Structure formats: C-alpha cells, structure tokens
Amino acid sequence: MNQVPAALTIAGTDPSGGAGVQADLKTFQELKTYGMSVITSVVAQNTTGVQDAEHMSVPMIKQQLGSVISDIPFQAFKTGMLANIEIMDAVAEKISGLDIPYIMDPVMVTTSGHTLIAEDSRAYLRKNLLPMTALVTPNILETEVITGETIKTPEDMQQAAKQIVHQFGAGAALVKGGHMADEAVDFLYDGEKLHTFSTERIDTTNTHGTGCTYSAAIAAYVSHGYKLPDAVRKAKDFITAAIRHSFSVGQGSGPTNQWAHRIERVK
Numbered sequence: 001m002n003q004v005p006a007a008l009t010i011a012g013t014d015p016s017g018g019a020g021v022q023a024d025l026k027t028f029q030e031l032k033t034y035g036m037s038v039i040t041s042v043v044a045q046n047t048t049g050v051q052d053a054e055h056m057s058v059p060m061i062k063q064q065l066g067s068v069i070s071d072i073p074f075q076a077f078k079t080g081m082l083a084n085i086e087i088m089d090a091v092a093e094k095i096s097g098l099d100i101p102y103i104m105d106p107v108m109v110t111t112s113g114h115t116l117i118a119e120d121s122r123a124y125l126r127k128n129l130l131p132m133t134a135l136v137t138p139n140i141l142e143t144e145v146i147t148g149e150t151i152k153t154p155e156d157m158q159q160a161a162k163q164i165v166h167q168f169g170a171g172a173a174l175v176k177g178g179h180m181a182d183e184a185v186d187f188l189y190d191g192e193k194l195h196t197f198s199t200e201r202i203d204t205t206n207t208h209g210t211g212c213t214y215s216a217a218i219a220a221y222v223s224h225g226y227k228l229p230d231a232v233r234k235a236k237d238f239i240t241a242a243i244r245h246s247f248s249v250g251q252g253s254g255p256t257n258q259w260a261h262r263i264e265r266v267k
C-alpha cells in the first residue's frame with residue numbers, strides 16, 4: 001500500500017496554470033502529498049490578468065465537498081478564492097466540525113490587481129471563517145482589509161499578525177511582505193511567539209500565483225506532520241526557489257516553478 005498524506009484545496013481555477021487550484025495541485029504533488037480540489041469559481045485568467053469569472057453554484061460546491069469528505073481522509077486543507085458570502089457560508093458549513101488544520105489564503109486581489117471577492121464578503125470572512133483557521137496568510141493589502149489598519153513598517157506587520165490572532169480568532173497569522181522594501185520578509189505569530197522568515201527580494205515580475213503556491217506548500221508540509229513554524233520555514237524555502245526559477249511564459253507576470261525545490265534541493 002502506498003500510504004501518503006493527502007491535502008485538499010478549495011479554490012478558484014487558473015487555466016494558464018500559474019495560480020489557484022492548478023498551482024495548489026502542482027505544489028501538493030511536488031511535496032509528495034496526495035492532492036484533491038474543490039472548485040469554487042472558474043476564472044478566465046492568464047499572466048496578464050483576469051478576463052472573466054463564473055462562480056459554481058452553492059449546491060455544487062457542497063456536493064464536491066461532500067464527495068471528498070465522505071471518501072478520502074486528508075491531513076490538511078486550504079482555501080483560496082471564495083468569491084462571495086454564499087460560497088463562504090457553504091464552505092463554512094461543510095468544514096465546520098472537521099478536526100483538520102485549515103490554512104486560509106484570504107485571496108482578495110490578484111498580483112495583477114483584479115478583485116476576486118465581493119466587497120461585502122470581507123466582513124463575513126473575518127467574522128465567520130477566520131476563527132476556524134489554523135493559519136491565515138494575508139499579504140499587506142489583505143492584512144489592511146482584515147485589521148482596518150494601515151501597514152507601513154515591519155513593526156506594523158508584526159502588530160497586525162498579533163491582532164489577527166487575538167482580536168479575530170485565527171489560530172495563527174502569517175503576514176507576508178513580498179512588496180516591502182529590499183527583503184521579502186514574512187512574520188508568523190502562532191499565538192505565543194513571533195517568527196520571522198526573511199529572504200532576499202528576487203528581481204522578477206514572475207510572481208503570478210506566489211500566494212497560492214506558498215499556502216499550498218504550507219498545507220502540504222502540515223499534512224506531513226510538520227508543526228507551524230517548521231512548515232512555514234520549509235514552505236518559504238520552497239516558494240523562494242519557485243520564484244527564483246520562475247517561468248518566463250506568457251506576456252505578463254509569469255508563474256512560479258513548483259519543481260524548483262528539486263533544483264535547489266529544498267528538503
């Protein structure tokens with residue numbers, strides 16, 4: 001018997017293969033995790049941006065979740081694009097009661113600047129979904145939306161990570177600073193300690209799908225049994241390699257390379 005951990009992504013699609021469910025499944029596979037996916041929205045997008053999106057019906061999302069949950073055990077799951085309150089509510093209903101670590105990538109705006117969730121669903125996400133998470137992974141903009149505070153400095157990021165845990169009830173918060181100054185520095189607050197993960201900033205515009213790949217890598221490592229700070233540290237190495245060896249395909253912001261960890265021997 002081939003026993004491997006399994007992970008589930010609940011997210012939107014990217015037919016150009018760089019973000020969303022496609023990035024998540026590639027990442028799970030690379031990290032020796034059996035990958036499964038529930039599609040919430042079908043998005044027409046590519047490296048240049050988002051052209052259109054169609055959301056799956058609530059019954060269909062619930063059916064997909066039911067199909068997976070009733071059949072195959074998994075050791076971690078993540079959410080990406082949850083476009084509106086109805087979809088968030090459907091997902092919340094199906095995952096409540098699962099005793100499995102939940103990693104939320106609170107997808108709001110893409111790297112190319114397109115809004116992926118309805119304005120009025122932000123409050124729902126904060127109030128109803130955040131308390132269910134083991135970890136939430138907002139970038140600066142998403143952090144500002146969640147906390148209502150402006151982020152200018154690394155200290156602001158650290159403060160926000162604590163606030164997201166203590167005030168909004170997330171299990172842990174990883175505030176990502178891909179756009180802050182010279183370094184790509186992220187802060188993890190796990191309810192007890194602040195951890196810093198910092199790498200050099202790679203000079204590239206190929207960052208399509210970085211958030212998706214990073215959170216999927218964290219979920220994969222968690223499915224293998226790593227505790228949060230270690231899972232994030234390993235995922236940070238994975239995403240940094242993936243950005244460093246990213247693909248210059250397409251006419252816009254290219255995708256990351258999920259097999260780069262093999263080139264750099266990230267374990």
Ligand SMILES: Nc1ncnc2c1ncn2[C@@H]1O[C@H](COP(=O)(O)OP(=O)(O)OP(=O)(O)O)[C@@H](O)[C@H]1O
Pocket residue numbers: 110111139140176177178179184185186199200201202203204207209210211212214236239240243
């Ligand atoms: N140019 C870069 N060089 C190195 N690391 C980067 C770079 N851009 C992003 N990262 C890192 O990649 C990971 C994923 O970043 P992610 O894209 O989710 O957040 P972000 O870059 O802060 O925001 P955005 O979603 O708007 O791109 C984070 O660890 C971030 O620090």
Ligand SMILES: Cc1ncc(COP(=O)(O)O)c(N)n1
Pocket residue numbers: 011012013014019020021043045080081107109110111112207208209210211212
């Ligand atoms: C379906 C979907 N989900 C999420 C993203 C965010 O991607 P990025 O990490 O580039 O901001 C995306 N472009 N498409």
